Amino acid sequence: DWQIEWATEGTSVANLRHAAAELQKGTHPVAFPTETVYGLGADATRSSAVRGIYAAKQRPADNPLIVHFSSLDQLRALLRSPDYSSSTDPIPAIYHELIQRFWPGPLTMIMPLPSPSPLAPEVTAQLSTFGARMPRSLIALLLIHLADRPIAAPSANASTKPSPTAAEHVAYDLDGRITTILDGGPCDVGVESTVVDGISGDTPVILRPGGVSIDELRACPGWERVEVAYKDKAEMDSVSKAGAEADGKPARVAPRAPGMKYRHYSPRARVVLFEAGAGVPGPDAVQEGQRKVGLIRTKRWPRGCGFDDQELLEVNLGSDTRSIARGLFSALRELDRKDVDVILVEGIDEREGDVAAAVMNRLRKAAEVEVKGS
Ligand code: TXA
Ligand code: MG
Missing domain, CATH: 3.90.870.10 (DHBP synthase)
Structure with a gap:
């Protein structure tokens, strides 16, 4: 049917x-x-x-x-x-x-x-x-x-x-x-x-x-001082650490948008997100036994990145922020269907505006590991 x-x-x-x-x-x-x-x-x-x-x-x-x-x-x-x-x-x-x-x-x-x-x-x-x-x-x-x-x-x-x-x-x-x-x-x-x-x-x-x-x-009247009430995973971690109670238990961060507390946007493969400025990953970015590596490139990473001992599948989303947003979920799905062991993603700077903040918000939710920039 x-x-x-x-x-x-x-x-x-x-x-x-x-x-x-x-x-x-x-x-x-x-x-x-x-x-x-x-x-x-x-x-x-x-x-x-x-x-x-x-x-x-x-x-x-x-x-x-x-x-x-x-x-x-x-x-x-x-x-x-x-x-x-x-x-x-x-x-x-x-x-x-x-x-x-x-x-x-x-x-x-x-x-x-x-x-x-x-x-x-x-x-x-x-x-x-x-x-x-x-x-x-x-x-x-x-x-x-x-x-x-x-x-x-x-x-x-x-x-x-x-x-x-x-x-x-x-x-x-x-x-x-x-x-x-x-x-x-x-x-x-x-x-x-x-x-x-x-x-x-x-x-x-x-x-x-x-x-x-x-x-x-x-830019809209009444919205000049609009505040950000969502927490990216990175911020969530630091918020709960900073707010740790005397007994050592982390303070709870109550989610305001109910969707915030759930696992989201996750392919089967482990996703490692490289924040903008974190540099280009080499073979040491993957764990032993991870033979099939998916690479999602955006603005700066060159082709290949020197993974000679792994099978490498690359998706290039280009450098335009709108195109990156348009292709992001599809890229995660495509690499998952090809059964990669790990997906390395090149993050972008969310402060550049437009849909960059949305792109990074989704990537941080999908990622198990984040590699911070300098
Ligand atoms: O672009 C979109 O918004 C897509 C398309 C299909 O329209 N829809 C979408 O729906 O993303 P969903 O269910 O995946 O996400 C809805 C989000 C969730 O984060 C949910 O917690 C929030 O909106 N939400 C819905 N009603 C809410 C409410 N009354 N107060 C606060 N957050 C709310
Ligand atoms: Mg949804």
């Missing part, structure tokens, strides 16, 4: 209608392309439909999902509680400028959950907020529009694996668990949306770096 629906071919309208009908039926989640990564979608207002997402991905149930909209009116209708009568905009004012600039696009905004909640409880995992996003991909927008309901969708990978940036990645992870994939070709951005919260605290915060950069956010 497995099939890939080729939405990019001549029958695209029929396939879109089919996928939208599947979303309305709610028996199986539907995988679809967005400009960031592929999502696994279901009707966000129906528990049974949303449970299908968690089952297919084998995702822990306390990690909430992002809700996708195709229009502002669709979001407003959901934000208005049933007895709402005023004509004011239910979308919090702090988000108006962000919506103007970045929607549709790779930005997720944390919204207040109306009471009673119109969303399936499985979407929000006990929280009194939910994440809202309007994707820029035309296939995604059309699908949501045709389904005519808000669509809850996490990335369409098996939990803990790198996010899928092509339909083949979804098929590889979820074969036999889902029935419909809309194929829109490779994703344009390649890393997930930036998640921001402008309503829960005194200052707006970034919960996850992504397709919209911190500099772009800071």
Whole structure:
């Protein structure tokens, strides 16, 4: 019963209608392309439909999902509680400028959950907020529009694996668990949306770096002082060491974005991340017995790096930050499929802006070992 629906071919309208009908039926989640990564979608207002997402991905149930909209009116209708009568905009004012600039696009905004909640409880995992996003991909927008309901969708990978940036990645992870994939070709951005919260605290915060950069956010009125609330693994280690209690136990760092505490973006092979400035790895970077070495190069590493005794598989992501983001998850997956023992990755400087912070955030989560720069 497995099939890939080729939405990019001549029958695209029929396939879109089919996928939208599947979303309305709610028996199986539907995988679809967005400009960031592929999502696994279901009707966000129906528990049974949303449970299908968690089952297919084998995702822990306390990690909430992002809700996708195709229009502002669709979001407003959901934000208005049933007895709402005023004509004011239910979308919090702090988000108006962000919506103007970045929607549709790779930005997720944390919204207040109306009471009673119109969303399936499985979407929000006990929280009194939910994440809202309007994707820029035309296939995604059309699908949501045709389904005519808000669509809850996490990335369409098996939990803990790198996010899928092509339909083949979804098929590889979820074969036999889902029935419909809309194929829109490779994703344009390649890393997930930036998640921001402008309503829960005194200052707006970034919960996850992504397709919209911190500099772009800071250029918006009300967002000049936006703070970073995510912790990369490197920082997490140093935070817990610095905050060690008198009895020697590390102080706990409570994750704010629930997704932060899980293993993420991990291929089977051990990933060793070389931070920008850490130098070029040689044969001493791999352990004994690691015969097959994957190398992901970006800005400076030369070809080969002198691994004469190993079988070397190289992926060159190029030096353009956007191309690096676009190719990153695919490179991790490709080397994993070729059964390498270890993947050495050339990191980039996250301070260079654009999607560099998102790239390094994902790499640090995928890496078991980090080699620091000087
Ligand atoms: O680009 C994307 O955002 C993709 C595409 C499919 O839209 N989706 C995606 O979903 O990355 P997912 O489930 O893999 O990541 C959702 C992130 C998680 O880190 C989750 O913890 C956070 O958003 N999140 C969702 N609802 C939240 C809430 N109410 N408060 C704080 N964080 C929330
Ligand atoms: Mg994900």
